Amino acid sequence: MNSENMQNILxxxxGTMGLQIGFLCAVHGCSVAVYDVDQGVLAQAEKRVKTLAKRFSQQNRLSPEAVEQTLARLSFTSDPEAAGRDADLVSESVPEDPALKGKIFAQFHKICPPRTIFTTNTSSLVPSMFAKATGRPERFLAFHFHDVVTSNIVDVMPHPGTLPEVTAAVKTFAEKIGQIPIMLQKEHPGYVFNTMLMSFLGEALSMAAKGVASIEDIDRAWMGVMHTQVGPFGIMDSVGLDTVWKITSYWAEKRQDPKARKNADFIKKYLDEGSLGQKSGRGFYSYPDPAFARRGFLRSRNPRPADKK
Ligand SMILES: NC(=O)c1ccc[n+]([C@@H]2O[C@H](COP(=O)([O-])OP(=O)(O)OC[C@H]3O[C@@H](n4cnc5c(N)ncnc54)[C@H](O)[C@@H]3O)[C@@H](O)[C@H]2O)c1
Structure with a gap:
């Protein structure tokens, strides 16, 4: 299998990531079937994909004709047979649960041709946790994306049983769709960037959970010193608080880590109110006009004498 043959993507x-990955593959000429069990999610998918197209157009990454062609290459379905029977490459983005991921791959192992490469977009698990359950461990690895609007970095992480030519084909495919592959030489939960990010977010959550400073001030501190558009709590809103909670509580349990448990409990209060972050219109901030993006968020609250009229 070489990446030239990887034309049909399942x-x-x-959800948040599946749609972004599918859209990116369609931008680069692939035929993409997007499968989900939730009819409500599928009903919204077309609208959400148009929003992505708009953001790519604003960045001058897509002409109006290319938008039309990209949208025409995407199809949405809840029929696993139709979605999987001619797939060259599968990219899985279901919730962060190794048992669920393994079960879904086993289902598609029966539907997809033997040539199909299976990849997971897991954030924090490692592929060997559910490689056997996929039914084709030698053609399975992690292929992990970040936000496709703001980044072009992907992690390519095989497990010890992945065939080297399968890893090489995914690396070449990553380049074909305009990404910079970061090649993991051994399994590592969190890959490269996310390992650094999770400890950063964990410290921010821990300070908020302990009441050290407000969410806004923690973001302000980061944004003001690092000159970034967003701080740790704004980042978590864009990731999705349900996803952040799942990852945090998974590791709290696995490592019996009381600090991570406290962080997970802190996020859970938001989930219980239906605040999932940007995707539900409310998380740590309210959307579409979050406070951290407003003029004045970083301005001094006590104007210098020269600023007073
Ligand atoms: N959100 C991020 O920023 C981000 C970034 C990189 C990786 N990831 C990883 O990507 C994966 C998905 O995260 P997300 O944020 O897109 O989640 P999400 O909750 O937005 O989407 C998950 C989707 O999976 C669907 N689903 C659930 N069970 C299914 C099944 N049996 N068959 C088919 N579809 C099913 C749900 O209906 C939902 O639409 C997770 O493993 C996460 O760790 C997330």
Whole structure:
């Protein structure tokens, strides 16, 4: 299998990441079937994909004709047979649960041709946790994306049983769709960037959970010193608080880590109120006009004498 043959892409899970990955593959000429079990999610998918197209157009990454062609290459379905029977590459983005991921791959192992490469977009698990359950461990690895609007970095992480030519084909495919592959030489939960990010977010959550400073001030501190548009709590809103909670509580349990448990409990209060972050219109901030993006968020609250009229 070489990446030239990877034309038909199956995306499993039409949520935050599945849709972004599917859209990116379609931008680069692939035919993309997006599969989900939730009809409500599928009903919204077309609208959400148009929003992504708009953001790519604003960045001058897509002409109006290319937008039309990209949208025409995407299809949405809840029929696993139709979605999987001619797939060259599968990219899975269902919730962060190794048992669920393994079960879904086993289902598609029966539907997809033997040539199909299976990849997971897991954030914090490692592929060997559910490689056997996929039914084709030698053609399975992690292929992990970041936000496709703001980044072009992907992690390519095989497990010890992945065939080297499968890893090489995914690396070449990553380049074909305009990404910079970061090649993991051994399994590592969190890959490269996310390992650094999770400890950063964990410290921010821990300070908020302990009441050290407000969410806004913690973001302000980071944004003001690092000159970034967003701080740790704004980042978590864009990731999705349900996803951050799942990852945090998974590791709290696995490592019996009381600090991570406290952080997970802190996020859970938001989930219980239906605040999932940007995707639900409310998280740590309210959307579409979050306070951290407003003029004045970083301005001094006590104007210098020269600023007073
Ligand atoms: N959100 C991020 O920023 C981000 C970034 C990189 C990786 N990831 C990883 O990507 C994966 C998905 O995260 P997300 O944020 O897109 O989640 P999400 O909750 O937005 O989407 C998950 C989707 O999976 C669907 N689903 C659930 N069970 C299914 C099944 N049996 N068959 C088909 N579809 C099913 C749901 O209906 C939902 O639409 C997770 O493993 C996460 O760790 C997330």
């Amino acid at each position: 995306i499993i899970g039409a």
